[in-house]
Amino acid sequence: MTGRAYNFNAGPAALPLEVLQQAQAEFVDFKDSGMSIMEMSHRGAIYEGVHNETQALLKELLAIPEGYQILFLQGGASTQFAMIPMNFLQGRTGSYVHTGSWADKAIKEAKSFGNVQIAATSEANKYMNIPALSTLNYPQDAAYLHITSNETIEGTQFQQYPDTGGVPLIADLSSDIMSRPLDVSQFGMIYAGAQKNLGPSGVTLVILRKDLLGDVPKSVPTMFRYDTHLKNNSLYNTPPGYSIYMVNLVLKWIKGKGGLAGIEQLNREKTGLIYNAIDTSEGFYTGCVDADSRSMMNVTFRLANEELEKQFVKASEAAGFIGLKGHRSVGGLRASTYNAVTRESCEALSAFMAEFQRVNG
Known part of the structure; x- marks a missing residue:
């Protein structure tokens, strides 16, 4: 024990002590620049190096195949609850597996933008289990099937993920991203707030299969369009640079483990x-x-x-x-x-x- 608490917080959560110590050592003067990374332009070579290296580490650790792009966004998973139907519903049906508190928030948000269908629910058991994959029922022409991989409040987790065939699988992995190996090719999109396994709050990771975008309605505001961020390497506006830097350090720590x-x-x-x-x-x-x-x-x-x-x-x-x-x-x-x-x-x-x-x- 180093005098630090036994931290079992649900999020923001514990960060590796080695990561915190390295960030502390680099806080005032990053790479002999005379500046903290928080003071740097996101258009500068030093920050862009960290930004791109963080993407490369994610690709390596998750074995992300070709055809996917990594985005660093803001607003947490809660903003993704709205961005997903805004970009993908387009008059179609979004299917959701209702597993508890966070799935419920995603479902409620999606209903503001289009038709929502519940593919399965564990409500009868007070959300104390994940529905059997064999019970999932959703239209084969659904825009996507959405799951919440791990429900932090109830304490349930998908042990395996459904094979959805031609229906894109979209998953909220906010609380179990990077906790175990993952076959990214199973998913059309993965998203995760950083503040549990990836780093501090402030950045949201999105891993998106690029062919899903199609023609996003012109009515979707610029900042809420995935294609905006995809075309600009997540640098359309000022990114949460310090949070991304911290994710970089955490990924290196995971690699070392x-x-x-x-x-x-x-x-x-x-x-x-x-x-x-x-x-x-x-x-x-x-x-x-x-x-x-x-x-x-x-x-x-x-x-x-x-x-x-x-x-x-x-x-x-x-x-x-x-x-x-x-x-x-x-x-x-x-x-x-x-x-x-x-x-x-x-x-x-x-x-x-x-x-x-x-x-x-």
Whole structure:
């Protein structure tokens, strides 16, 4: 322990200590320029080098095939909820898999722009599972099928992705991007806010198959058109340069951990420590989510009553743990174990859970 908190926040979330230290060392004078990278023109050679290198790292780590373009946008995933139907619906139907809180926001936003069809939903189970892929039902002429890969609030995650054939698959990967290997060719588009696994808030990653764009309606405002950013290498307007720089450092850190295969192994080990504490507690802790839909990023669990949960949160905070209170919309407890959350933190939480059970069981 270096005096840093055991950070289980759901987002903005933990960043690798090595990344923070490097950013600190480079903060005032980046590459002997006499300036911080935050002070530089986005048209200058130094910043553009970072911008393009970050794209190259993403292509390498995700093995992104030809025909896709990486965009760095702003406004978070929430802006993408609107941009997607604005650019792609064009009088057609957008199909959505309704898996919980974030899928619900995407669906509500899309309804403002056109026809929305629900391909499957886990509402009957209070969104505590991912619908079986075999139950997905959507028109074969749908503009796209949209999924939320990982629901941070409920704690569910797609273990596999649907094969949608000729229907473009669009996925919100905000909370599990770069946490495991991914076949990008399965998707028409991937998008993710950075503030969980990629870096700080401020930049949104979009990976877009270029042939999807077609004729975007002229009524779509310039800044909300993917083709605007595609044609300008995400430099149409001033990009969130510092956030992109931080993503660059995080990607290098992931590469140093063995890439996505190495990160996945570490994540499964970390999360397994906490799920094991739940599963071996003889009912003192109860996992919220069906076992086959459990998230590797957000572990949600309950205690016997809300009063005991409040005691747990208070005791955990006194012990140096941050962010274990569940989202206000669902209550309970949640440990977010994103890439930069250390194994040490998860071991400490597992030990804390065992001791809390011993004292209060």
